[in-house]
Amino acid sequence: MIEAKNLTKYYGKTKAIEGVSFYIDKGEIVGLLGPNAAGKTTIIKILTCFLPPTSGTAKINGYDIFENPLLVQKSIGYLPEKNPLYEEFTVGEFLNFVCEAKGIRKKEEKVKKISKVMEECGISDVENKLIYKLSKGYKQRIGIAQALINDPPILILDEPTIGLDPKQIIETRNLIKNLSGKRTILLSSHILPEVSMICERVIIINEGKIIATDTVEKLSSRLKGKMEIYIEIEGNPEKVKNVLNEISGVENVNILPPVKEEINKYIVITDRKKDLRKEISARIVNSGFGLLEIKVEEMTLEDIFLKLTTKE
Secondary structure (H helix, E strand, O other): OEEEEEEEEEEOOEEEEEEEEEEEOOOOEEEEEOOOOOOHHHHHHHHOOOOOOOEEEEEEOOEEOOOOHHHHHHOEEEEOOOOOOOOOOEHHHHHHHHHHHOOOOOHHHHHHHHHHHHHHHOOHHHOOOEHHHOOHHHHHHHHHHHHHOOOOOEEEEEOOOOOOOHHHHHHHHHHHHHHEOOEEEEEEOOOHHHHHHHOOEEEEEEOOEEEEEEOHHHHHHHHHOEEEEEEEEEOOHHHHHHHHHOOOOEEEEEEOOOOOOOEEEEEEEEEOOOOOHHHHHHHHHHOOOEEEEEEEOOOOHHHHHHHHHOOO
């Protein structure tokens, strides 16, 4: 649904992005991440045909950004970071205006589409209220509603939860997740926990170049190299440690302090090529110890982001 090929953009002599290539399949929710001035906004402006690249091209819903820019824009629902609301309108008046601007002019069709997006975005109860009197959470939902009004197959959302309180963030996150599968979504955000909760895959850009693209789990596996298995076991710590060290593929066993006589927590380091959790569990139980917990500790998206975008 979205395919970028070697996108490069210069502002005068200043390079914004260079050789940016990626794809997003139908129904995916993908996060676009990067530090400030990394090139995220430039990419979004190129994909939405607000800005031409210096070189390279992109296809949106099968349409080339140079050959069919109007069809590209008709395929996209866009919520920029600065929400494009006319706050002196009521919600219904504003959505009616957006319909007109997007070429939806038949009264019956407008009523149908406005009713549908208001229900989808949870704003039916404020249809007749002036936008400036509403909370930031409602305003964000109205911004998403205007992006959805022409039923586009693709949504591009730039910082959709910025400035919201925790309750509003949860509401907006759930709204976006409910749109998954029906539409392809590209989401740019600085709030990394939100991205990890919403997105199936991430694209990380730094200094104008894509430095990683994959699921959080696969990026974590690739960057850590080793698997860290956290285990809580009831039994003599030295005997437990000896049993764990006897397992083929276990490279190191550490007991987390404070060390107690009976119940302790352990970190078992293994190679990622083989998942030893099943074998470890069986060996612990068959040796007469109590297995209380076993889990793999993955890197968070913040850990991955900092590791890839800092030079230290």
